[in-house]
Amino acid sequence: MSYYDIDSILTDAQKVPCTFELDVPSLGYLDNNPGHTLKSSTRVDLPLWLAEMLAVSGASSKTLVTLDLPPSLAPRVMNALKADPKSVDIRALAQHFYGLGARILELFEEEEVCDVLMESWRVRAAEISDHASNAGQGQRGGGGVGAGDGVEFLRGLDEGERGLFRAQHDSSKAMRVWMGEVKKG
Known part of the structure; x- marks a missing residue:
């Protein structure tokens, strides 16, 4: 599919469940807790494009999030x-x-x-x-x-x-x- 394909863009925007593996400061608003730390093992629905990027990125042996089947x-x-x-x-x-x-x-x-x-x-x-x-x-x-x-x-x-x-x-x-x-x- 093309980079500009609207169906691909809309597919990537669909939310998928993720579990954070690390504590992330100042992202508590994702879990309705503004200004606080997002704790590890918190489940959050994120757009597929973002969830994929967070799941595959990781400087250490531990990834930031684990993707779950939607x-x-x-x-x-x-x-x-x-x-x-x-x-x-x-x-x-x-x-x-x-x-x-x-x-x-x-x-x-x-x-x-x-x-x-x-x-x-x-x-x-x-x-x-x-x-x-x-x-x-x-x-x-x-x-x-x-x-x-x-x-x-x-x-x-x-x-x-x-x-x-x-x-x-x-x-x-x-x-x-x-x-x-x-x-x-």
């Missing part, structure tokens, strides 16, 4: 995604859910989280493609998702999934127009 990638969420990826409102967890997951996986070696995110993207992408291809064509027949379920699913898309929906919808629309011109010609 709540949007907690075991409870991973279990829900394993059970049924289409039923999880990913947008409520994080607007840039998959971007956050990719950035966190750069910092942590979590094979299971990686596998769950990849599988949920695959399943959800197929569902997104189905909804985008059939948007505006009325109710689908057969065993498809009802209109209410489809609306709820589409509301729960993160920004990357919304981009996929737009691209699929636009290409399906262009294909219908092209097919109409071929039949006329």
Whole structure:
């Protein structure tokens, strides 16, 4: 991604839980204690870009902060995604859910989280493609998702999934127009 990519910037701005490993003078305001020392073992939510910098920097053998997995990638969420990826409102967890997951996986070696995110993207992408291809064509027949379920699913898309929906919808629309011109010609 580009340095100027707004989605990357917004992903890096998402807050992640951190635990301070050292006492830091004059940073008590991060823990609602202005002007005081931020004590070690204090948990604070920091933007990802700052948390990463503090976690990897350290002149001594001890780092300033320890990063924890964000709540949007907690075991409870991973279990829900394993059970049924289409039923999880990913947008409520994080607007840039998959971007956050990719950035966190750069910092942590979590094979299971990686596998769950990849599988949920695959399943959800197929569902997104189905909804985008059939948007505006009325109710689908057969065993498809009802209109209410489809609306709820589409509301729960993160920004990357919304981009996929737009691209699929636009290409399906262009294909219908092209097919109409071929039949006329």
